Each structure stands twice: as C-alpha cells, then as structure tokens.
Amino acid sequence: MRFLEVSGKPARFVHFYPAVVVVIGVSGAGRDNFMPAVWHGGLSFDPPLFGVGVSPKRFSYELLREAAAFSVSFHPFEQAALIQRLGSVSGRDLDKVSAFGLEVVRGRALEVPLLGGFYAAYELEKGSELQTGDHTLFVGRLRGLWEEEEAFAAGALDPARAASLLYYGRYRYGRPEPEVLDLEER
C-alpha cells in the first residue's frame, strides 16, 4: 500500500472503477451520434434524474448543448468491441451510424436515437448543465424507460440474464459474476 499526495492531475484516476458503461445517444447536425461514457449516475428518484459527465472535446458535447433530449443505453458485455470502437472515433470525423452499420432505435417518448442491442435504456429530457472541472454534467429527466423484462424480473438486474459491460480504465473491460447475494430481510 502506498500513499501519494496529490496537487495536480494524478498519474492514475481509475480507482472508482469498475463502472458500468453506458452509451449516450444524441441527434444534431443532421446525424445521430453515439459515445460510450462511464462518468454517469442516478441523481434523483422523484423526479427521476440521471446525469452524464461529458468533456467539451467530444462531438457529443456540442450536440448535447443544443439538444432538448438524449438517450442513455445499457449494453451487454458481448458488445464490448463495438462500444470501444464508438469511443475511439469522433462523430465530428465520421458518421458512426453508417461507418459501423449501427442499428438505431427511435425514441418513443422523445426525439432521441438509441443504440440497438441494449438490455435497458433511458429517454431523457435535458435539464440542467453543470460544469465540473474539465467535464460538464448533463442532467436528464427520465421520460421513457426500456428494459428487457426477463433480465429485470427479480425487480433489479439479474446478471445471469444480462451481463453488464464493466469498464476498468485503460480500455480494459469485464463482466459481473452471474451469482447474486440477496440480503433482503424477510
């Protein structure tokens, strides 16, 4: 075990991983664009709010600034290679949908694109934007929810039915164990 005092940027800032990867979908500039993100999370239950942290360097950031809505989708481990590819190129340089032959699902509650192949997804109405250091937190209000019913039959995700895509940092991915420790008091 070692201790490091930190004044500026640390050599590594990966200790809060593994984290579930989401894909942000947003339309603008005449195209649908998708980027993976691990800096995200639930922020409020009522109203249901979910936030994503996006760097101003991303094409998605430009689109999110202008958009009224965006999507966030949750994909299985099996799609790791595709998701890594989506995070390696910018929609500024190529249309990822046609370049990668992506399946796009249209939002039902909002005008948003969703990357096909998810086990769950959110259609989010854009709310506040908060600049936090070198990323901006875009907060979305849940207006549409998609879920693979069998995967959530227990009331929460069953990892035996859908293996979330986990990110460890440095482009390393994994999946959770299928076993669940259910500690609900009966």
Ligand SMILES: Cc1cc2nc3c(=O)[nH]c(=O)nc-3n(C[C@H](O)[C@H](O)[C@H](O)COP(=O)(O)O)c2cc1C
């Ligand atoms: C697994 C993974 C997670 C990422 N998480 C984030 C994130 O949370 N926020 C962010 O701004 N960029 C994140 N990125 C980087 C963007 O996805 C990447 O720069 C992408 O090419 C941006 O695409 P765009 O320019 O079309 O928006 C991540 C990349 C990968 C591969």
